[in-house]
Structures are given as structure tokens and as C-alpha cells.
Amino acid sequence: MTLEKAYIVLGFLVFFLGLFGAIIRKNLITILICTEIMLTGANIILVTVDSILKGTDAQIMSLFVLTVAAAEVAIGLGLVMAIFRLKGYEGSSEITHLRD
Amino acid sequence: MELIVFIFLAVWLVLSVVGAIIVKNPVHSILFFLSSVLATAGIFLSLGAELIAGLQLIIYAVAIVVFYVLVITTIPWEKIKKFEGIYLGEFLVGLPFIIISVIFIALLINKYDISSIPVKVEITDNVTRVGKTLFTYYLFPFEVASVILLIAMIGAILLGRKEE
Structure with missing residues (x-):
């Protein structure tokens, strides 16, 4: 296994650890942090592929991923704060309006 | 030398990510996430992507982390102590899924021959x-x-x- 492949496997490991955290955490803010970790893993894979191909396209994709991450954290934290202020919820198991 | 850098950065990154998804307090979790962002910037530098490494530091480590900390400070944490920590059942179900997925993806990546890809060299x-x-x-x-x-x-x- 060459070093670039090891970087890609590291990116997948970080992505799946973020997915795992988004599944198991109770708190809404830490779920958002785990989403950011997933985006970081995707960025690592993109930049590694670019370093293999000696190109620039995947780096520009990872720049757009950074943009979407910034937009996501603004909207996500706004939603979490709105849910907490209007309903008093802070745990993911309390939000069951669509299920009931 | 590159191998030593990779092992150092990979161990740092994985330890930070595991810490961020395991610790109870959200403030500690966001500090672990900041550590993982710094490790990621080091990985980008070692891969030769200086622009993305700098943007990672500026956008994540400054803007996003400060925003999280500001929002966390506005929530009264004494009222919601019961929502710290993790769901134990989901932890036990999810752990084998994650391990098996990463192992199979690693095997698939290891099988592919990346030296056959044509490379355009620019100076x-x-x-x-x-x-x-x-x-x-x-x-x-x-x-x-x-x-x-x-x-x-x-x-x-x-x-x-x-x-x-």
C-alpha cells in the first residue's frame, strides 16, 4: 500500500467516525460537530486524489465543500437555537413530532 | 520522512476525532474538533495543497469554531445535563458496521493500481x-x-x- 492509498483510507476512517458520532450522540450541537468531521474526511479524500493526479479540480471541489460547511453551520446552529428557545429541547430523542 | 509525518498526523487526527465523538461535555468536544482541524491542515500541507490548508485554518479554526463556542455559551447547561453522552444501544450496533465498512473499503482501495493513472505535470x-x-x-x-x-x-x- 502506497502512502496516497493510506491517506485515502484515513479520509474514509475519519468520515465513518463522524457518521458514527452523528448516530450515537444525544446532543444536537455535538451531532453538528460530527457532520463537520464527515466533511473533513471528504476533504481529505479530495485533496489526496488531487495530489495523485497532480491536478487542481478536486481542490476547487474541496473549496466549495468549505463554503457549504460554513453555510451549514450557520443554518444548523440557527435551527438548534430556535428549537431550544421555542421548545426547550436539546436532545435528538425529544424531537418526535413527525413520528407521533 | 514522509511516512513519519503521515503516521504522526494520522494518529493525531484519529485520536482527536475519537475524542470529539466520545467526550461528554460539548465544550471539550469542540476543542477536540479544533485539534482535528489543525491536524487536517497539516495533512493538506503534507499533500502539497497550501491554499486549502490556509483556508482550512481561516474558515474552520477561526470562524466555525468561534461560532460554535459562542452558541454553546448561550445555552444553560445545568438544565439539560441528561442529554450529555451517547446512546449505548446505537453505540453497540454501530461499532461493527463502522469497523467492517472501513476494512472493506481499505481492501478495495488496496486492490486498485494507482500507478496506471496518467498524470499531467505542471511546474x-x-x-x-x-x-x-x-x-x-x-x-x-x-x-x-x-x-x-x-x-x-x-x-x-x-x-x-x-x-x-
């Missing part, structure tokens, strides 16, 4: 190449990204205002 540095490509071929997506940020700003203002 200019990373920032020049990324800037040239971004402002010629990707000019329209770049402008659309600014519209995304504007809509996100409007949405955050709408969500954050007080109800009449």
Missing part, C-alpha cells in the same frame, strides 16, 4: 494553479457559492430573530 506552484483554474473554468460555480452564502446568511437571520 507552477499550487496557489497559482488553483487560482487560475478557479477564475477561468470554475467562475460560474464560484459566483453561485457566494449566492449560497448570502441565502445562508438570510436564513440564519430569519431563524435567529425573536417571535412577535
Whole structure:
């Protein structure tokens, strides 16, 4: 296994650890942090592929991923704060309006 | 030398990520996430992507982490102590899934031969190449990204205002 492949496997490991955290955490803010970790893993894979191909396209994709991450954290934290202020919820198991 | 750098950065990154998803307190979790962002910037530097490493530091380590800490400080944590920590059942179900997925993906990646990919070699540095490509071929997506940020700003203002 060459070093670039090891970087890609590291990116997948970080992505799946973020997915795992988004599944198991109770708190809404830490779920958002785990989403950011997933985006970081995707960025690592993109930049590694670019370093293999000696190109620039995947780096520009990872720049757009950074943009979407910034937009996501603004909207996500706004939603979490709105849910907490209007309903008093802070745990993911309390939000069951669509299920009931 | 590259192998030593990779092992150091990979161990640092994985330990930070595991810490961020395991620790109870959200403030400690965001500090572990900051550590993982620094490790990721080191990985980007070691891969030769200086522009993305700098943007990672500026956007994640400064803007996003400070925003999280500001929001966390406005929530009274004494009332919601019962929502710290993890769901134990989901932890036990999810752990084998994650381990098996990573092992199979690693086997698949190991099977593929990356030395057969044709490579175009350019001599200019990373920032020049990324800037040239971004402002010629990707000019329209770049402008659309600014519209995304504007809509996100409007949405955050709408969500954050007080109800009449």
C-alpha cells in the first residue's frame, strides 16, 4: 500500500467516525460537530486524489465543500437555537413530532 | 520522512476525532474538533495543497469554531445535563458496521493500481494553479457559492430573530 492509498483510507476512517458520532450522540450541537468531521474526511479524500493526479479540480471541489460547511453551520446552529428557545429541547430523542 | 509525518498526523487526527465523538461535555468536544482541524491542515500541507490548508485554518479554526463556542455559551447547561453522552444501544450496533465498512473499503482501495493513472505535470506552484483554474473554468460555480452564502446568511437571520 502506497502512502496516497493510506491517506485515502484515513479520509474514509475519519468520515465513518463522524457518521458514527452523528448516530450515537444525544446532543444536537455535538451531532453538528460530527457532520463537520464527515466533511473533513471528504476533504481529505479530495485533496489526496488531487495530489495523485497532480491536478487542481478536486481542490476547487474541496473549496466549495468549505463554503457549504460554513453555510451549514450557520443554518444548523440557527435551527438548534430556535428549537431550544421555542421548545426547550436539546436532545435528538425529544424531537418526535413527525413520528407521533 | 514522509511516512513519519503521515503516521504522526494520522494518529493525531484519529485520536482527536475519537475524542470529539466520545467526550461528554460539548465544550471539550469542540476543542477536540479544533485539534482535528489543525491536524487536517497539516495533512493538506503534507499533500502539497497550501491554499486549502490556509483556508482550512481561516474558515474552520477561526470562524466555525468561534461560532460554535459562542452558541454553546448561550445555552444553560445545568438544565439539560441528561442529554450529555451517547446512546449505548446505537453505540453497540454501530461499532461493527463502522469497523467492517472501513476494512472493506481499505481492501478495495488496496486492490486498485494507482500507478496506471496518467498524470499531467505542471511546474507552477499550487496557489497559482488553483487560482487560475478557479477564475477561468470554475467562475460560474464560484459566483453561485457566494449566492449560497448570502441565502445562508438570510436564513440564519430569519431563524435567529425573536417571535412577535
